[in-house]
Amino acid sequence: MSKKSRKKSSKTPSVTPTAKKTPVKARAATQTKLAKTQRTPASKSTGTIAKTTSHKAASKRLNSSKSASAPETAAKAGLAEGQKAPAFRLPRDGGGVVALSDYAGQKLVLFFYPRADTPGCTREAIDFTRLTGAFAKAGTAVLGISADPVKAQDKFRDKHGLGVPLVSDETHEMLEAYGAWGEKSMYGKSFLGILRTTMLLGADGKIARIWRNVRVDGHADEVLEAARSL
Template sequence: MSHSPEIGKKAPNFNLPATGDKKLSLKDFKGKHLVIYFYPKDATPGCTTEGQNFRDTFNKFKNANCSILGVSRDSIKSHEKFKEKQAFPFDLLSDEDEEMCKAYDVIKLKKLYGREYMGIERSTFLIDANGKLKKEWRKIKVKGHVDEVLAEVKALNA
């Protein structure tokens, strides 16, 4: 049984390959707030829109001392194409073994056209500059989501 990470406690660590030939872990973001958003699949409509929304507000997050990471089970090769095509100014992590997905408890039973399968439930986590989990959003509707996340980041700095 997987457990959800607890708000107010240390966020689960990760160490995964990322775009730009990097390997990233939680400690790389010490002293900065971090938004991690999990999404089902590269280059699908909802995931593309969500990524574009983060891209378009990226400077506002940056000005609020906040980094952004996108995570899915897609390969780095797929991520590089998606990132380049959408001109994302942030990195995408490849979690092919679902290690990070499980640590953040985002693998859920999903239904599509009557078929049931395990997949990533669109979820976002906000981690503060000390590595503590401050807020989580699950079962996200893309519209308006990024603005909500940005408001929370700004509240951390208030």
């Protein structure tokens, strides 16, 4: 065999495997890249859709709950001056019971406060206590109402020496009937609670004056003047 033939035959085996291996590796690499490319956008897309769907569903639930509660709240808050005051019978501080019928033929102030022994409610209750004698001279009784249990009302009374009866409406029945229970907001969050409200009832049992979204400072004095002029 000549040298040229030997050279050709020796090169043939080395060329053939290389030619076979190269396309296989290339195809494998291409398939791997293609698989990664197909998986990546799919997972990202799925995550985005899931988040978007979840966000939309939460928004709908929030909106539907608000829209459903709005008419009910508005209806209860629709108590107006000149209407007959809704009847009530509830426990009060000291273990007694108080009812609207107890004040028949007498003027009556009802001040609804959010929570016993909080700064604003304490100032308000102290102001009405300070003016108890003046209200009595004007033929007007005063009641404070919140959703606190009787024990909390007792502590509130004793701690600050309050002289007005403190009514406990844990079921919110009276609060809702008088439109003093509804949606509130604080730090960007909405919740249901007591709306600081005051009502002056005439001797005829009808609502003479309503104060909503009460500002505590000077409020008791304003109510006293209204009672005197009634």
